[in-house]
Amino acid sequence: MLKDSQPVVEIDELVVKYGERTVLNNITSRIYPSEIRVILGTSGCGKTTLLKSTIGLLKRTSGKVRIFGTLINDQDEPQTVEILKKVGVLFQNGALLGSLTVMENVALPLQMHTTLPEKIIREIVKLKLEQVDLPQAANLYPGELSGGMRKRAALARALVLDPPLLFCDEPSAGLDPVTSAGLDDLLLKLRKTLGITIVVVTHELYSIEKIADSITFLHKGSLLFEGAFKDAMEIDHGPIYDFFQRRESDPNKHHRCSLNFNLEIKK
């Protein structure tokens, strides 16, 4: 989108290893203001790991990450905490605090980071729940919500401090097409009205086509492509092509026979 401006997220030569296994191999990426960036790739290619190591939840083996120009290191460093207040994160399963109601969950960041009076906080929470179309669930506990409701409540919590940057980890995984389309619309609306930068990890083709401005394509832990979505659609071979064509890269994978049976077929 605004490629001339300073990137919101800068990832340089990021390597993440779990023991001996390299999960992310030398990833360098830039995410620009007000764009919707979709991180995609097949299952197990390191999408969630990239997201988590970007916001400092996972230990990086090497490499640097800057968000809004600030180096993200230790979670407890004051400057990291300040930056994290400007970042909303929607986790795959919502990650709502089970001991608090939806209202209390959404209010938590406001109570921790602001000195607003309780009255205003309640009003903001109501507004956010309204935005995610969940006003009726304010006094329910996360355990009483359906998967889609839980995700929307978590989105309300991620948005409650009006962060300029939002990370979503598989927002539509496990949701029905209607709810998932609703979430996509909501993300588009948020970008339009608040101008926020959104990073979405997903592999739902329909969702990608609808919301992505640009994509980061990971394949087996390496970055294969980063750029505009329409450019990615023009690639006519390799894993990216296979991905968008819903094609298995090796169609004969399941049809190899290593045994030579002595066979006589019935006439």
Add this chain to the structure above:
Amino acid sequence: MSDQSKNSFHTNITVTLPMTLDRFWIAKTNLLSQKPENTLIIDLTKTTRIDSAGYCFIRLLHTMYEQAGKKLIIRNLAPELQEPLQSWTTTTEECKVQPENDNFFVRIGNTAISFKENVLNALSVLTEMIYWGTLGLFKKRDFKRGAFGEQMYLLGYKAFGIVGLLSFLIGIVLALQTAMQLETFGAGIFLAPLIGITMVRELGPLLTAIILAGRTGSATTAEIATMVVGEELDALQTMGINSTQYVVVPKFWAISITMPILSIMATAAGIFGGFLITVFYLDLSSSLYWNELAKSIQFRDFWAGFVKSIIFSWLIIWIGSFYGFRVRGGAEAVGKETTASVVTGIFIIILADALFSFIL
């Protein structure tokens, strides 16, 4: 089901397989356990349906005969069954599992490394708990309003009944057993100092600590572990909320304050139990009991009990949190860590109590 016929000239065995070659038939056959000695012909004239177990059975049989250098002939396979038989192959690449090194020294080394890691992790949990519970409070306060009061209620007030009742009963049992012995020497009056000093110095703090290790320690581990598993702690971190301060610090302060109170209450309940035995079993006057008690207990004893109860309370929260943060995996891991937390908690408390007996 199957008929076997042996042809002595060709040393071939023919087995006719059933109409449905499925897991029920395979469970009964002994073909896989027989050593391949001759050529085996499996006749599928009758067979019209094969399930997954059936295909795997034929594949295994084939591999078995191939390895033994014998022949397996599949006869009269229905054409529609040929494709799945040839294409439903299992992968030949087995999962490469690192071979476990059974070398004695390697095992000792690995144990030492994991022990070192555990000790370092435990110390890091301890320093985080102490820092964010004291100096860190001047920097920020990442817990909910009212969290401290709520924890006082849950950890302290709710344990009041059980701690009081158990201490009272232990006081009675201890007094009764001792009274019987003392009475034979006509020394019943020494029951008062005995019960007093034992309860104040030892049993009051120890009993409270053991009950709280089971109650609070397990609850702390289970709560933190569930939060780890459900990514709740990750969510807190991304909201810029320090998870130690949010979860552990309110409990740390709540137990530091309620534990000595509970311990004093437990002591009182135990002493009261002793009083009942003195008055109703030994038939001594109540004023004598209280006088003897007051004479025997010194400030030093109170101090020892107080210091112990505070240290025990920190041990409970420390061990509870350590096992909670350590969890990896799912629901089963939560249960495992909770059990480990209670067992270790009680063990460490009794160990610490033994050490205190020399120091205080």
